[in-house]
Amino acid sequence: MKKRDLISKRVRDISPSGIRKFFDLLASMESVISLGVGEPDFVTPWNIREAGIYSLEKGYTSYTSNYGLLELREELARDLKTRYGLDYDPRSELLITVGVSEGVDLAMRAILDPGDEILAHDPGYVSYMPCTILAGGIFVPVPTTIEDDFKVKAKDIERRITPRTKALLLGYPNNPTGAVMDGEELVRIAEVVKRHNLLVISDEVYDRLVYGVEHTCFASLPGMKERTILLSGFSKAYAMTGWRIGYAAAREEIIEAMVKIHQYTMLCAPIMGQMAAIEALKTGGTQVEEMVAEYDKRRRIMVQGLNDIGLTCFEPRGAFYTFPSIKSTGLSSEDFAERLLLEDKVAVIPGSTFGQCGEGHVRCCYATSLADIEEALERMGRFVKRHRSI
Amino acid sequence: MKEVFRILEKDARRTPQQIATMTGIPLAEVKKAIKKAEGDRTILKYKTMVDWDKLGEEQVWALIEVKVLPQRDVGFDAIAERIYRFPEARSVYLLSGTYDLAVTVVGSNMREVAAFVSEKLAPLESVQGTVTHFLLKRYKEDGEILGVEERPKRVPIMP
Numbered sequence: 298m299k300k301r302d303l304i305s306k307r308v309r310d311i312s313p314s315g316i317r318k319f320f321d322l323l324a325s326m327e328s329v330i331s332l333g334v335g336e337p338d339f340v341t342p343w344n345i346r347e348a349g350i351y352s353l354e355k356g357y358t359s360y361t362s363n364y365g366l367l368e369l370r371e372e373l374a375r376d377l378k379t380r381y382g383l384d385y386d387p388r389s390e391l392l393i394t395v396g397v398s399e400g401v402d403l404a405m406r407a408i409l410d411p412g413d414e415i416l417a418h419d420p421g422y423v424s425y426m427p428c429t430i431l432a433g434g435i436f437v438p439v440p441t442t443i444e445d446d447f448k449v450k451a452k453d454i455e456r457r458i459t460p461r462t463k464a465l466l467l468g469y470p471n472n473p474t475g476a477v478m479d480g481e482e483l484v485r486i487a488e489v490v491k492r493h494n495l496l497v498i499s500d501e502v503y504d505r506l507v508y509g510v511e512h513t514c515f516a517s518l519p520g521m522k523e524r525t526i527l528l529s530g531f532s533k534a535y536a537m538t539g540w541r542i543g544y545a546a547a548r549e550e551i552i553e554a555m556v557k558i559h560q561y562t563m564l565c566a567p568i569m570g571q572m573a574a575i576e577a578l579k580t581g582g583t584q585v586e587e588m589v590a591e592y593d594k595r596r597r598i599m600v601q602g603l604n605d606i607g608l609t610c611f612e613p614r615g616a617f618y619t620f621p622s623i624k625s626t627g628l629s630s631e632d633f634a635e636r637l638l639l640e641d642k643v644a645v646i647p648g649s650t651f652g653q654c655g656e657g658h659v660r661c662c663y664a665t666s667l668a669d670i671e672e673a674l675e676r677m678g679r680f681v682k683r684h685r686s687i
Numbered sequence: 688m689k690e691v692f693r694i695l696e697k698d699a700r701r702t703p704q705q706i707a708t709m710t711g712i713p714l715a716e717v718k719k720a721i722k723k724a725e726g727d728r729t730i731l732k733y734k735t736m737v738d739w740d741k742l743g744e745e746q747v748w749a750l751i752e753v754k755v756l757p758q759r760d761v762g763f764d765a766i767a768e769r770i771y772r773f774p775e776a777r778s779v780y781l782l783s784g785t786y787d788l789a790v791t792v793v794g795s796n797m798r799e800v801a802a803f804v805s806e807k808l809a810p811l812e813s814v815q816g817t818v819t820h821f822l823l824k825r826y827k828e829d830g831e832i833l834g835v836e837e838r839p840k841r842v843p844i845m846p
């Protein structure tokens with residue numbers, strides 16, 4: 298018998314993450330300041346945690362409906378109506394997922410046939426390409442640049458459309474760049490989507506984390522609700538990363554298809570997290586506002602600080618990341634990150650982790666204390682001074 | 688502009704430059720607002736919160752309920768002033784409910800606090816009665832949880 302590979306070709310085709318080695322380096326080092334985190338430094342607000350504790354005390358330890366608790370879906374429907382004027386039927390058009398992470402996977406598997414193409418901006422969140430490949434699709438990056446503040450353009454999307462293009466993936470407010478799309482460009486993108494009969498997977502997990510601008514929910518654009526799989530969740534805005542609760546909102550056929558996969562692979566999202574999420578939607582508004590206000594201050598300090606030390610940085614209006622250019626050092630983003638860590642003990646993420654267009658940048662997260670941000674900026678300033686290419 | 692004071696209230700060491708960056712308000716305006724507020728006692732003072740337990744300092748705190756007979760024309764204000772002028776009185780509040788003034792008092796031992804109550808506070812003419820509660824343990828003060836709160840570590844590298 299012919300010797301078979303232990304691991305499937307599909308999985309082998311996914312290249313290992315470039316940041317693996319940073320884990321190992323970090324594990325052996327002390328007094329590192331990490332700007333490499335990807336989650337809030339706040340713990341979940343107490344009333345939400347308390348709701349989780351209460352649910353345990355009351356004995357809510359069972360499965361829920363595959364779709365998730367109806368009460369949570371109803372709260373979500375209300376929330377999407379209030380914030381975006383969207384009408385989703387909580388019984389058939391909403392699904393509670395195990396984070397947006399599962400939502401991305403479900404969406405891909407629900408809509409892709411082998412060889413179907415997904416268009417997605419580059420740079421973008423790390424799971425988009427692997428999830429496309431695992432679902433049998435082909436990932437087609439659409440470049441974005443610092444000149445456009447890393448906003449994807451309708452004409453760049455349209456240029457890459459082929460007969461196999463099935464969907465466009467949008468992840469704004471963006472990880473890693475912090476970019477937020479303008480309403481007008483989204484309208485142009487919606488026209489392209491309509492013209493070419495595409496679906497849209499819109500990862501809006503950072504929807505509440507915007508600073509001085511409005512986030513436009515893609516599904517709220519005319520004609521887009523039917524074409525959009527809206528993915529979002531509680532991880533970022535409510536500081537609930539560990540609870541693993543997200544949701545998908547889409548038309549009935551799509552949600553049904555996603556539930557088909559979800560019921561066999563996940564069954565349901567954890568009930569304690571769902572109970573806490575209900576509390577978050579009911580009473581968490583002010584706390585989100587307070588956290589956003591706090592991020593905003595740190596954001597301004599970091600953007601100013603990075604620009605001051607010669608790491609040019611456009612003003613990110615969303616999420617909690619800055620994405621400065623490191624061109625002034627002449628280093629590749631991976632070298633920059635590795636040497637900065639070893640020499641000055643600041644951890645950042647190489648831009649190349651998020652796609653080719655991320656090269657020449659690093660991602661710095663400002664969801665960390667002001668004191669750490671200031672100390673990190675000082676260390677980075679020393680590093681840049683030493684490495685400035687003349 | 689209120690944001691300037693919110694930032695300072697949280698951390699008085701923030702410089703005007705930092706505050707200007709954090710809020711987007713021009714530096715000159717931030718400086719002007721702070722100067723004005725310092726002048727007109729909008730900013731009363733800048734202080735540091737210290738956990739004296741950690742320094743092994745013995746301090747005895749008490750909350751004293753004071754029942755007062757209000758006086759014609761001046762109500763509670765005159766008696767409140769009589770009380771708050773004592774340096775031992777750290778705070779004085781007028782409350783609704785079963786008693787009138789809440790006075791927090793600090794001393795270096797119980798005897799000192801008791802002496803203040805029995806010799807200074809209780810004999811005041813319009814004071815009808817006092818109830819003294821000694822503070823046993825401080826959990827949270829001014830929004831800060833005392834003692835070291837253990838913070839779970841985040842994964843330092845997460846794309």
Ligand SMILES: Cc1ncc(COP(=O)(O)O)c(C=O)c1O
Pocket residue numbers: 335395396397398399422468471472500502529530531532538541542543846
């Ligand atoms: C853009 C983006 N989408 C999805 C996720 C995953 O979120 P969740 O915790 O909801 O799975 C992240 C987390 O970093 C993210 O940045």
